[in-house]
Amino acid sequence: MRKPPIHKSFFNAFRGIFLMIKSERNFQIELLAFFINLSLIFYLKLSSIDTILILIVSFGVLIAEIFNTAIEKICDIVHPEFDRRIGFIKDIAAGAVILMAIVSVIAGILVYWKYVFN
Numbered sequence: 001m002r003k004p005p006i007h008k009s010f011f012n013a014f015r016g017i018f019l020m021i022k023s024e025r026n027f028q029i030e031l032l033a034f035f036i037n038l039s040l041i042f043y044l045k046l047s048s049i050d051t052i053l054i055l056i057v058s059f060g061v062l063i064a065e066i067f068n069t070a071i072e073k074i075c076d077i078v079h080p081e082f083d084r085r086i087g088f089i090k091d092i093a094a095g096a097v098i099l100m101a102i103v104s105v106i107a108g109i110l111v112y113w114k115y116v117f118n
C-alpha cells in the first residue's frame, strides 16, 4: 500500500483524537482533568519541572485511554461474542488506564501540595 503524504498522516492522527473526544465518555472526563491541570499550572505558577511532571502524567492518562479504546475496538471486531479471554484482554487494558490514573493522582497531590500549603 502506498504511504499517504505526511500532512494526510497528521490529519488522520488528529481525526483519531477528535473521534475519541466525540465518542468516548472516559476520554472526555480525562480531557477535562487535563484542562483543569493546565489551568492550575498557570494559576499556581508551577515551576518548569513541576509543569513537565503534571503534563507527562496528564498526557499519560489520555494516551493510555486511547490504547485501551483501540484494544477494545479490535476485540469487538475480531470476536464480538462473549468470551472469557476477551474479557481478560479488555480488563488488563483497562488496568493500564487505572494504573496511570493512580500515578497521576499521586503526582498531582505531591506537586500541588507544595504550592497550596507553603
Ligand SMILES: Nc1ncnc2c1ncn2[C@@H]1O[C@H](COP(=O)(O)OP(=O)(O)OP(=O)(O)O)[C@@H](O)[C@H]1O
Pocket (backbone or CB within 6 Å): 026, 068, 072, 079, 080, 081, 082, 083, 084, 085, 086, 087, 088, 090, 091, 094
Ligand atoms: N466479548 C466479551 N467477552 C467477555 N467479557 C467482556 C466482553 N466485552 C466486554 N467484556 C467485559 O466488560 C468490560 C467492559 O467492556 P466494554 O467493551 O463495554 O468496555 P467499556 O465499558 O468501554 O470499558 P472501559 O471503561 O474500560 O473503556 C470488560 O472489561 C470485560 O470485563
